[in-house]
């Protein structure tokens with residue numbers, strides 16, 4: 270990864286039409302990076318396309334992460350332009366909500382297709398380009414606090430994000446010699462379209478109390494990404510690192526790591542849902 274010139278750093282972001290992905294594209298473009306912003310459907314990406322007129326360093330790509338042809342075209346485009354990719358931000362994901370017995374099995378498969386298998390597929394495809402980045406590359410996977418534990422009514426989502434975390438850690442171990450750093454970001458709740466886009470089944474228990482409140486400041490997650498890029502450039506980023514972000518998320522991460530799971534189940538079921 271180039272140590273000084275942001276223009277020479279190529280970043281691919283998935284799910285950039287809205288939410289975190291859009292904000293990442295905007296904030297990273299402001300820093301002058303060369304951005305490939307992937308969207309599922311160009312017809313619903315007007316906001317990003319408009320942004321790419323303001324920031325010509327944003328290239329909008331059609332990239333439905335479930336479509337092999339789109340993945341291949343993204344690879345061809347980045348190879349033809351630059352022959353290397355420095356940073357891949359796997360951001361795409363959605364929630365599947367409902368008690369486990371009300372979730373149709375095919376919906377659970379779909380949840381894993383998007384939140385897990387598509388990421389493995391895209392990362393495999395982009396891997397040779399990541400390996401071509403001089404002085405090492407950076408893979409950022411957007412996980413969730415939901416991966417630390419099995420959250421009620423979010424079984425499939427928690428499981429898919431936990432699978433993503435294990436993927437992140439395994440490939441970091443495999444590539445310790447290849448100067449690849451893998452950063453797993455674990456946001457708490459932020460105000461994006463995530464809640465509205467979640468697919469819901471059955472009676473969903475109401476959230477209790479205010480342990481987690483949704484935050485507006487999506488830019489702080491972009492600021493974390495910029496910090497990670499700078500750490501990588503200074504050779505200060507470990508091969509694998511986890512980054513909880515958001516109100517009380519660090520505390521929740523610590524509790525989940527150090528409290529026995531038998532206690533966690535009591536605490537979560539009594540305090541997070543009515």
Ligand SMILES: NC(=O)c1ccc[n+]([C@@H]2O[C@H](COP(=O)([O-])OP(=O)(O)OC[C@H]3O[C@@H](n4cnc5c(N)ncnc54)[C@H](OP(=O)(O)O)[C@@H]3O)[C@@H](O)[C@H]2O)c1
Nearest residue numbers: 284286287288289309333334361362413458459461462463
């Ligand atoms: N917001 C939170 O509270 C929160 C907390 C923890 C983790 N996260 C994680 O953050 C990531 C981004 O979520 P968000 O909060 O920004 O949600 P969001 O506002 O709903 O955005 C989701 C993005 O993913 C895209 N997408 C979904 N399926 C796709 C596919 N097959 N191919 C390409 N793009 C696809 C959507 O594109 P379309 O516009 O085409 O639908 C949209 O751009 C997710 O991985 C989520 O799990 C979010």
